[in-house]
Every structure is written in structure tokens, then in C-alpha cells.
Amino acid sequence: MIHSNMEDAKKGSTCPSQQKGANRQNEQEAMIRDTLSKITHKIFVLSGKGGVGKSSVAANLASALAKKGYRTGLMDVDVHGPSIAQMLGVTDLLDISPDQQRILPKQVSENLTVVSVQALMQEKDQAIIWRGPAKTGMIQQFIGSVEWGNLDFLIIDAPPGTGDEPLTVVQNIPEALGVIVTTPQEVSLSDVRKSISFCKTVKLKTLGIVENMAGFCCPHCNQPIDLFKSGGGEKTAREQGLTFLGSIPFDPQVVISGDAGTPLMLEGKDTAFTEAFAGVVDKITDQLQ
Numbered sequence: 001m002i003h004s005n006m007e008d009a010k011k012g013s014t015c016p017s018q019q020k021g022a023n024r025q026n027e028q029e030a031m032i033r034d035t036l037s038k039i040t041h042k043i044f045v046l047s048g049k050g051g052v053g054k055s056s057v058a059a060n061l062a063s064a065l066a067k068k069g070y071r072t073g074l075m076d077v078d079v080h081g082p083s084i085a086q087m088l089g090v091t092d093l094l095d096i097s098p099d100q101q102r103i104l105p106k107q108v109s110e111n112l113t114v115v116s117v118q119a120l121m122q123e124k125d126q127a128i129i130w131r132g133p134a135k136t137g138m139i140q141q142f143i144g145s146v147e148w149g150n151l152d153f154l155i156i157d158a159p160p161g162t163g164d165e166p167l168t169v170v171q172n173i174p175e176a177l178g179v180i181v182t183t184p185q186e187v188s189l190s191d192v193r194k195s196i197s198f199c200k201t202v203k204l205k206t207l208g209i210v211e212n213m214a215g216f217c218c219p220h221c222n223q224p225i226d227l228f229k230s231g232g233g234e235k236t237a238r239e240q241g242l243t244f245l246g247s248i249p250f251d252p253q254v255v256i257s258g259d260a261g262t263p264l265m266l267e268g269k270d271t272a273f274t275e276a277f278a279g280v281v282d283k284i285t286d287q288l289q
């Protein structure tokens with residue numbers, strides 16, 4: 001059932017009549033509402049620029065919340081470059097409920113479940129070449145199809161920019177709160193200002209800005225190196241009237257743990273990264289209490 005609907009989404013609409021299309025749309029909206037009604041907080045991790053660490057922040061945020069005892073779900077809607085499954089070490093992504101109507105998320109740890117749009121791709125390395133409406137339809141259906149059950153938090157990871165995927169998330173999860181990720185240098189910040197403008201335009205409330213890859217401690221001389229400058233995230237937050245959630249250092253362990261499928265915040269190691277990240281998580285949960 002899920003697959004055949006996905007085929008429809010790819011083609012746009014294949015319904016013989018508009019009425020049938022409208023019914024399906026209503027059904028889908030009802031499913032989304034039902035799914036989301038069981039989730040207390042939805043956090044959407046976004047950025048204007050690619051490669052700044054959105055997926056790493058999403059994976060570590062979900063891991064940290066789960067470690068704190070919150071029932072947490074992590075959803076990847078990055079159709080073109082999904083990386084959450086890899087970062088969480090999840091394979092065999094597609095589990096379907098017995099009635100064939102729902103996607104079942106994968107259990108990663110006691111309180112953490114994960115689902116990725118990658119589950120709907122036939123081959124892991126398959127490129128997805130879809131136009132906007134097909135992608136929108138697919139993500140919409142995906143959001144409504146996942147059987148999360150009751151959650152305290154749902155963390156959503158999307159591709160960079162202000163295109164179809166982020167827009168579809170905001171339109172379908174209007175109560176989501178944004179966490180904007182940037183790196184400290186101007187090239188990233190200028191794109192982040194576009195993200196902030198996007199949030200204002202679509203009325204997405206934000207929890208604040210995280211500055212990622214801010215500083216690196218040289219393992220040879222133990223001196224800090226500002227790989228991508230420093231302070232830009234905080235300055236932008238101040239200028240834009242947003243909360244600054246904190247700076248997270250560059251740490252090669254993040255790359256290793258991401259590739260290995262165990263986010264550092266799930267491992268629970270004590271490092272400069274995990275210490276800084278815990279501060280970001282506290283600032284987020286404090287705002288929500």
C-alpha cells in the first residue's frame with residue numbers, strides 16, 4: 001500500500017477524478033494530524049548552507065534527549081542526501097505494520113527510534129530525480145505514514161536551503177520549532193540569514209542558532225585553532241534577535257562516530273564536543289519547560 005501510494009506521489013496525481021484526489025489529500029492530512037497529536041515537541045533542524053552539520057546536530061540532539069530519558073524520534077526527510085541512517089547505524093530501514101499502512105521506525109536505543117526517507121528508495125545509492133510536487137507529495141505521505149506512537153520529541157532533519165523539503169515540513173508540522181545550524185564564517189552566515197528570513201516568512205518559531213565547527217583544539221600543541229573563524233553565530237543571533245544556543249567545537253571524533261553509526265551523545269563519552277553539546281541541549285529543554 002505504501003509503495004503504490006509512493007508511485008502515485010512520483011507521478012504527481014494518477015487519480016481518475018479530482019474528487020478521489022481530494023479524498024486522498026484529506027485522508028493524508030488526517031493521518032498526519034493523528035501521528036503528530038501523539039508527539040509533544042517537534043524540532044526542525046535546518047540551515048541555509050550545506051555541510052554545516054545539520055544531520056550531525058540532529059543525530060546528537062536526538063541521542064542526547066533519548067539519553068536524558070525522553071522518548072525521542074528522529075526523522076530524515078532529506079530525499080537527495082539522507083545521512084541519518086548511516087549516522088545511527090541503521091540498516092534494513094523499511095519495516096511495515098501488519099496492515100501494510102504504516103512505516104515502523106527502527107529502535108536505536110531504549111528511548112530512540114529513527115526513520116529515514118531513504119527507506120523508500122529501492123537502492124541505497126540510488127539518485128532521486130524528482131520535481132517539486134512529487135517530492136512534496138512523497139514527504140507529506142511519509143510524515144503521515146510513520147507509526148511513532150507517543151513521543152516527547154521528534155527531531156526532523158532536512159536538506160539545506162529553503163526548497164521543497166523544508167517548506168513541506170513547515171506546512172505539515174506548523175507547530176515545529178526551528179534550530180538553525182551554522183558554521184562561524186561569513187559564507188555560511190549569509191546563507192543562514194536567508195534561513196532566518198525563511199523562518200519569519202513561513203512563521204516557523206525558532207529555538208535559536210547553534211554554531212558548529214567553531215574552533216579546534218590542535219592535538220599536537222593543544223592550542224585552539226579557529227578553522228572557520230569564531231563568534232559569527234553568536235553575532236548573527238544577537239543581530240537577528242534570536243537565542244544563541246551555543247558553540248560546538250570541531251572534533252574529528254564526530255566524523256568517526258558519524259561514519260561508525262554511533263553519535264557521540266549516544267556513546268556518552270566526555271569530550272569538549274559532548275560538553276558543549278550538552279549545554280545546547282540544556283538551553284533547548286529549558287526553553288520548552
Ligand SMILES: Nc1ncnc2c1ncn2[C@@H]1O[C@H](COP(=O)(O)OP(=O)(O)OP(=O)(O)O)[C@@H](O)[C@H]1O
Pocket residue numbers: 047049050051052053054055056057078081083158159160212213248249250251252253254255256258259
Ligand atoms: N563539530 C564537528 N566536528 C567535526 N566534524 C563535524 C562536526 N559536525 C559535523 N561534522 C562532519 O561534517 C560532515 C558534514 O556534516 P553533516 O552531514 O552533519 O552536515 P549537513 O549540514 O547535514 O550536510 P548536508 O547539507 O549535506 O545535509 C560530516 O562528515 C560530519 O561528521
Ligand SMILES: [Mg+2]
Pocket residue numbers: 054055056078081083157158159
Ligand atoms: Mg544532512
